[in-house]
Amino acid sequence: MKKFGVLAVLLLFTFSILAGCQSQGGKEAKVNFPEKAIEIIVPYAAGGGTDAVARALADAAKDSFSKPIAVVNKTGGGGAVGMAEGAKAKADGHTVTMVTVELVTLPNMGLAPFTYNDFKPIIQVNADPSALTVKADAPWKTAEEFLNYAKANPGKVKVGNSGAGAIWHLAAAAIEDKTGAKFNHVPFDGAAPAVTALLGGHIDAVTVSPAEVASHVKSGQLKILAVASEKRLEQFPDVPTFKELGIDVVVGTWRGLAVPKDTPDEIVSILYDGFKKAAEKDSFKEFMKNAGLGLEVKDGKEFLERMKNDNELFAKLINSLGLAKK
Amino acid sequence: MLSHLFYGLAKVLRPDIFLLLLLGVWGGIAIGSLPGLTATMGVALLLPVTFGMEPEAGMLLLLGIYIGAIYGGSVSAILLRTPGTPAAAATAMDGFEMAKRGEAGKALGISTTASFIGGIVSTLMLITISPILAKIALKFSAPEYFALAIFGLSIISSISGKSPLKGIIVGVFGLLVSTIGMDPMTSYPRFTFGNVNLLNGFSFIPVMIGLFGLAQALYNVEESEQAVKIQQKVEGVLSALSEIKRILGTAVRSAVMGTFIGIIPGAGADIAAFVSYNEAKRWSKHPEKFGTGIPEGIAAPEAGNNGVTGGAMIPLLTLGIPGDAVTAILLGALMIQGLQPGPLLFKEHGELVYTIFSGLLVGNVLMLISGLLGIRLFIKVLSVPKNILTPLIFVLCIVGSYAMNNSFFDVGVMLASGVIGYIFMKLDFPASPIILALILGPMAESNLRRSLIMSGGNYSIFFTRPISAFLLTLALITFITPFLKDFIKRKNLGN
Amino acid sequence: MADVLVSAAFAFISIFVFFSTGRFPELNINDPGPALFPKMLSVILLVLSVALLLSAVFKRRKAVFFEHGWKKVLFTVLLLLLYYFSLDILGFLVSTSLFLIILIRYLEKRNLLHDVAISVGFTFLIYSVFQLLLNVPLPEFGI
Incomplete structure (x- = not known):
C-alpha cells in the first residue's frame, strides 16, 4: 500500500509538470496562431547547409512570433524521411518543413511517398544555380570550348556530381540535354568529395553550386566557366550565364518553408508575414552572404510556380537518365 | 613562426577565450561519453551558438568539443563497454577487459595519456609540415579509397579473437547489411521493402549502441544473480604513469598513423582507431595478448583517433577541404564567420590560424589534466550497484539512439541489434567486425564502382596506381597473417 | 547446436539476397551495377556458413546458451x-x-x-x- 502511494505521488508529480508545460494557451484572437511552439523539420543532419539555413532563419524569426521556434532534424532517405513526416504532420501550421529541391526530384525517382502537391509552400528563401567548374589550368577557357570538346569526345569528359539523381547530376544532364554533349557522370557522396576530386585532377569538371567551389576559385585553383541562372552572380560578375551563350539551361537548388496542404490560408499568411520579416533582417542576409548562399525570397505562389516547373523538367531528365524506379 | 605561435598562445590564454576552450573540452568529454552523441553531433549542436562570437572564440569552443568528444568516447567504452562514439569501438575491446579485472582506473589513465599523445603529435605535425602533408589529400582518388577500405576490412581476421571464421562471417554479414538502402551509384533502393526509413540504410550509430551497449547490459542482467563485485583499484593515475614507457612507442606510432588517416578526406577517427589497433598488434611481441586487456590495446586506438583531430585540420586549413565529418562542420563555421579556409587563409588571417594551432595545443593539455583528474569521478560509475546501473544503461542506449535522428525507427534498430549482439556474445561471434564492415562497406563498394566508371571499366586502375597497389598488398598480408601464424603454430606443435 | 542454427540462418539470408539481386537494374556500361556487391557477398556468406556448419558438426561443442539467467x-x-x-x-x-x-x-x-x-x-x-x-x-x- 505504501508502495502504491509513492508511485501515485510520483505519477501525479510528473503529470502535473507535463500539464503545466502544455496548458499555457495563447490569448484570444481571430485565428489563434501560434498556440504553441512552432517546429521546423529539417530533413538533413545538423551541421549541414540546409540545417544552417533553417537555424539562422529560426533565429531571425524569433521576434516575429509569440511562441518559440524549434528546429528538429529528421534525417534519412536523402531527405525523404523528414519531408514525408512534414507532409503527414497535423495541418495546423505548428509543424513547418524546410523543403528543398529534393521535394521534386525524389518523387520522380520513385523514392518518396509524397509529391510537391502534398505541401502548401509558405516562402522560398534561397536558390543556388549550378556552376560548371573546371581546374584553373584546364585546356578549356570558355564553356563553348569545353562543350565542343565534350561533343567531339562523347563519354570521355568526367563530370562529378553529388550523387546519382541529386540536383547537380540533373544539372549536368540538363546541359547534355540542351547541347547534345555526352558526359561520363561520376557520382560522389556529396558535393565536397566531388570538388576534392576535381582539385586532385581525378575528374574534369563539376556542376555543383558556386558556394561549394568559391574558396577554390578565389585561391586560383578552379575556374567557373558558366552558371545556370537567369542573371550573372554578384559574387562572380565575369562569369557568363548559359543563357547568354545561347544554351537555355536554368537549373539549381532551392530551399524554403512549407506546411501540409490542408493548412488554413489564414495561418499560412501569418507564417509568411513572420518569416518574410525574418528573411529581410540584416542578420539573416549577412549569414546567407557569408555562407555563400544565394538569397532569393519569394512568396508561396511564386515558390509553387518554381516547384511546378522544376517538377516537369526533372521528370524528363530523370527518365532520360534511366533513374526512375520501375 | 614562433612569434606567431606566441601571439596565438596569448590569445588563447585570454580569460574569456580560455574559459570557452575549457568548457568546450569538458562539454566534449561529456558528449563523447554519452552513447549516441558523437563528436560530429556535439560540434553540430554547438555550431549555432558560435554565430554571434568572434571567430577565434567560436572556433576554439568547437575545437575543444572536438578534442574532448573524441577522447570522451573511450570513457564509456572502458567502463560500460558502450562506446560513446564510433571512434571508441576499438577501445572497448581491451579497455573493458581491463576494467573487468578491477583496473578501470589504469585503463582510463592509459586512454587519457594516449589521447593526449595523439592530439599533441598530430597538432605538431599540423603546425610544422602541413603544406607538405596536405598534398596527400589530393592524391587520394576512388581507387585509393577502395584500397584503403579493403585494407581496413582485412583487419577483421585479426580482431576476431578466438574464431576467425566467425569473425569473417559476421564481417560479411555486416557488409551485406551495409548494402541496404539507396545504391551509391544509381540511387536504386536495395532491400528497402518500400520503407522510407531504410532508404539510407541502417544508421550506423544505433547498430553500434545495440551491439555493444545493449548487448552488454543484457549480459549484465543475466549475470546479476551471481554477480561478483569487483573491487576497483583507484591508483589509476599513478599506475598509468608507470605504463607510459610501455605505451609511448605504440602511442606515437598510432598518433602519426591517425594524423595521416585524418588528412585523407572521408576517412576519420573510427577508421584510424581500428587501423592503429591492428598495426600495434602486428608490431607487438605478444600479439596474442591483444583483446585480453593490455595497455597497448587501449593506447593504440586512442592515440590513433585523437591523432585524427590534428590530421583532419591539415587539408581544412591548407586546402579548404575537410578531412573528416567534424572538420566539414568547422568549414561551415569558418565560412559563416566570413572566412574562406584554403591557401589564402594563412596569408589573410594568419593570426586566426595560429590561434587555432595554439588552441589545439592548449586544448589537448586541458584534456589531459581534466581526464586524469576525472578518473576518480568516472570510476564512481562502477560503484553503482548493478541492479541500478544496468537499467540506467538501457535508458542511455534508448535515448542515445533516438537523439541521433529523432527517430523511433532508429531505437527499434538499436533494440534489434542489441538482441542480435547478445546472441552473438553468447555464441562467441565478435561484434567489432560488423562495425568495421558497416563503416567500410559503403566506402569499398562506391569507390570500386566509381573507379570503374572513371577508368572506363578497366580493372587495372587498382594495380597501376602506387598507393592503391601498396594498400591492396598490405590488405592481403594483413588478412592472411593470422591464418599463417596459426598454421605454423600447429605445424610446430605437431613436430 | 546453436552454431548449426546460426549458420542455417546466414545461409538462408544469403540465398534470399542472391535471388533478390536479380531485379536490380544496370545503367552505366562501365559500372558493374548495384547487384554485383550483394551478389558476391551472398555467395561468400553461403560458403562460410557451410564451413561453420561443418565445423560445428565435427566439434560438437556443448551448447551453453540457456543458462541460469x-x-x-x-x-x-x-x-x-x-x-x-x-x-x-x-x-x-x-x-x-x-x-x-x-x-x-x-x-x-x-x-x-x-x-x-x-x-x-x-x-x-x-x-x-x-x-x-x-x-x-x-x-x-x-x-
Whole structure:
C-alpha cells in the first residue's frame, strides 16, 4: 500500500509538470496562431547547409512570433524521411518543413511517398544555380570550348556530381540535354568529395553550386566557366550565364518553408508575414552572404510556380537518365 | 613562426577565450561519453551558438568539443563497454577487459595519456609540415579509397579473437547489411521493402549502441544473480604513469598513423582507431595478448583517433577541404564567420590560424589534466550497484539512439541489434567486425564502382596506381597473417 | 547446436539476397551495377556458413546458451519493448521513470524510496541534459 502511494505521488508529480508545460494557451484572437511552439523539420543532419539555413532563419524569426521556434532534424532517405513526416504532420501550421529541391526530384525517382502537391509552400528563401567548374589550368577557357570538346569526345569528359539523381547530376544532364554533349557522370557522396576530386585532377569538371567551389576559385585553383541562372552572380560578375551563350539551361537548388496542404490560408499568411520579416533582417542576409548562399525570397505562389516547373523538367531528365524506379 | 605561435598562445590564454576552450573540452568529454552523441553531433549542436562570437572564440569552443568528444568516447567504452562514439569501438575491446579485472582506473589513465599523445603529435605535425602533408589529400582518388577500405576490412581476421571464421562471417554479414538502402551509384533502393526509413540504410550509430551497449547490459542482467563485485583499484593515475614507457612507442606510432588517416578526406577517427589497433598488434611481441586487456590495446586506438583531430585540420586549413565529418562542420563555421579556409587563409588571417594551432595545443593539455583528474569521478560509475546501473544503461542506449535522428525507427534498430549482439556474445561471434564492415562497406563498394566508371571499366586502375597497389598488398598480408601464424603454430606443435 | 542454427540462418539470408539481386537494374556500361556487391557477398556468406556448419558438426561443442539467467533476459527484453512503445504514448518522462522503477525493483529489491528517487532523478537529469542543455528534443507526452 505504501508502495502504491509513492508511485501515485510520483505519477501525479510528473503529470502535473507535463500539464503545466502544455496548458499555457495563447490569448484570444481571430485565428489563434501560434498556440504553441512552432517546429521546423529539417530533413538533413545538423551541421549541414540546409540545417544552417533553417537555424539562422529560426533565429531571425524569433521576434516575429509569440511562441518559440524549434528546429528538429529528421534525417534519412536523402531527405525523404523528414519531408514525408512534414507532409503527414497535423495541418495546423505548428509543424513547418524546410523543403528543398529534393521535394521534386525524389518523387520522380520513385523514392518518396509524397509529391510537391502534398505541401502548401509558405516562402522560398534561397536558390543556388549550378556552376560548371573546371581546374584553373584546364585546356578549356570558355564553356563553348569545353562543350565542343565534350561533343567531339562523347563519354570521355568526367563530370562529378553529388550523387546519382541529386540536383547537380540533373544539372549536368540538363546541359547534355540542351547541347547534345555526352558526359561520363561520376557520382560522389556529396558535393565536397566531388570538388576534392576535381582539385586532385581525378575528374574534369563539376556542376555543383558556386558556394561549394568559391574558396577554390578565389585561391586560383578552379575556374567557373558558366552558371545556370537567369542573371550573372554578384559574387562572380565575369562569369557568363548559359543563357547568354545561347544554351537555355536554368537549373539549381532551392530551399524554403512549407506546411501540409490542408493548412488554413489564414495561418499560412501569418507564417509568411513572420518569416518574410525574418528573411529581410540584416542578420539573416549577412549569414546567407557569408555562407555563400544565394538569397532569393519569394512568396508561396511564386515558390509553387518554381516547384511546378522544376517538377516537369526533372521528370524528363530523370527518365532520360534511366533513374526512375520501375 | 614562433612569434606567431606566441601571439596565438596569448590569445588563447585570454580569460574569456580560455574559459570557452575549457568548457568546450569538458562539454566534449561529456558528449563523447554519452552513447549516441558523437563528436560530429556535439560540434553540430554547438555550431549555432558560435554565430554571434568572434571567430577565434567560436572556433576554439568547437575545437575543444572536438578534442574532448573524441577522447570522451573511450570513457564509456572502458567502463560500460558502450562506446560513446564510433571512434571508441576499438577501445572497448581491451579497455573493458581491463576494467573487468578491477583496473578501470589504469585503463582510463592509459586512454587519457594516449589521447593526449595523439592530439599533441598530430597538432605538431599540423603546425610544422602541413603544406607538405596536405598534398596527400589530393592524391587520394576512388581507387585509393577502395584500397584503403579493403585494407581496413582485412583487419577483421585479426580482431576476431578466438574464431576467425566467425569473425569473417559476421564481417560479411555486416557488409551485406551495409548494402541496404539507396545504391551509391544509381540511387536504386536495395532491400528497402518500400520503407522510407531504410532508404539510407541502417544508421550506423544505433547498430553500434545495440551491439555493444545493449548487448552488454543484457549480459549484465543475466549475470546479476551471481554477480561478483569487483573491487576497483583507484591508483589509476599513478599506475598509468608507470605504463607510459610501455605505451609511448605504440602511442606515437598510432598518433602519426591517425594524423595521416585524418588528412585523407572521408576517412576519420573510427577508421584510424581500428587501423592503429591492428598495426600495434602486428608490431607487438605478444600479439596474442591483444583483446585480453593490455595497455597497448587501449593506447593504440586512442592515440590513433585523437591523432585524427590534428590530421583532419591539415587539408581544412591548407586546402579548404575537410578531412573528416567534424572538420566539414568547422568549414561551415569558418565560412559563416566570413572566412574562406584554403591557401589564402594563412596569408589573410594568419593570426586566426595560429590561434587555432595554439588552441589545439592548449586544448589537448586541458584534456589531459581534466581526464586524469576525472578518473576518480568516472570510476564512481562502477560503484553503482548493478541492479541500478544496468537499467540506467538501457535508458542511455534508448535515448542515445533516438537523439541521433529523432527517430523511433532508429531505437527499434538499436533494440534489434542489441538482441542480435547478445546472441552473438553468447555464441562467441565478435561484434567489432560488423562495425568495421558497416563503416567500410559503403566506402569499398562506391569507390570500386566509381573507379570503374572513371577508368572506363578497366580493372587495372587498382594495380597501376602506387598507393592503391601498396594498400591492396598490405590488405592481403594483413588478412592472411593470422591464418599463417596459426598454421605454423600447429605445424610446430605437431613436430 | 546453436552454431548449426546460426549458420542455417546466414545461409538462408544469403540465398534470399542472391535471388533478390536479380531485379536490380544496370545503367552505366562501365559500372558493374548495384547487384554485383550483394551478389558476391551472398555467395561468400553461403560458403562460410557451410564451413561453420561443418565445423560445428565435427566439434560438437556443448551448447551453453540457456543458462541460469535467461528468464531475466527475456523479461528485460519484453520490458524494453513495452518501454519503446510507451515512449510515443506516455512521453519520455513518464515512461522512463516507470521503466527504471520496474527494472531496478525486478533485478533486486532494496529501499523503495531510494530506487524511486534514483529513477525519477536520473530521468530528469537525462531530460535536462538532452532537451534543455543540448536542445535535442525527446519524445513528448503524446495523448
